[in-house]
Amino acid sequence: MSDPAGPPVVRAQGLTLEAGGRTVFSGVDLDVPAGTTLVVRGQASAGKTSLLLTLAGRMKPTGGSLTVLGERLPEKAARVRRRVALAEVRGVNELEDALTVEQHIAERLVLHRPWHRPWVSGDQVAQQLERVQSVLDRTARHGVQAPPLRPREFVSDLQPLERMTLGVVLALIGRPDVLVVDDVDSLRRSEDRRRAWSSLTALQETGLTVLASCSDSSDIPWHSADGRILLDLQDEQ
């Protein structure tokens, strides 16, 4: 985990992305300390996903400067990608409807195995589910409980909040320093949105830096304003 008193996890100056003949975002200045949550807010097409993917080392900015976890981007994108994990981002790393929760976990665990031992046991999958569930149980301290994940359930049968939770669970398997959660308010039910934000707060309290996006931030429990940075993105078109 990064040191909260250390240099910012994300430092951007004048960060700009031009693509497809348009300005997706421009002039973004940011300092995000370790163990805080950045909330990128903006309407549809404001460039939220593109900005998050840029901060995660998955898209190349066309202007400005960007350092993430002390690594300059885009030069050190591969190093950044190892330490910044994406929860499910539609169109980028979508979950497979035909796989179960435990199959997804097994698959992700294999990715983190040494190349010469690319297999995992049922016990390892169960241990991982337990570890993650204990992290999610911390959300109970915020008066809400993240939904338990049933190992044998197919992704196609998951409720939206369960699906988002699975995306977060998979991202945490690699023990990243930074977690990216796009479109938190794609959850239709306000109760789900509140639970999702509370879970992210609980994760932030473990020392993780969270980079999230939404179009409406009214469900965020702002009473614990410490450790949150709000960035408003305007649609540049």
Ligand SMILES: Nc1ncnc2c1ncn2[C@@H]1O[C@H](COP(=O)(O)OP(=O)(O)OP(=O)(O)O)[C@@H](O)[C@H]1O
């Ligand atoms: N590489 C690219 N080439 C062309 N256009 C792009 C590229 N990346 C993003 N865009 C465009 O920039 C705009 C912003 O996209 P983005 O998905 O980042 O916005 P968003 O705020 O996340 O939107 P939404 O809330 O609808 O998901 C969109 O119109 C998208 O088509």
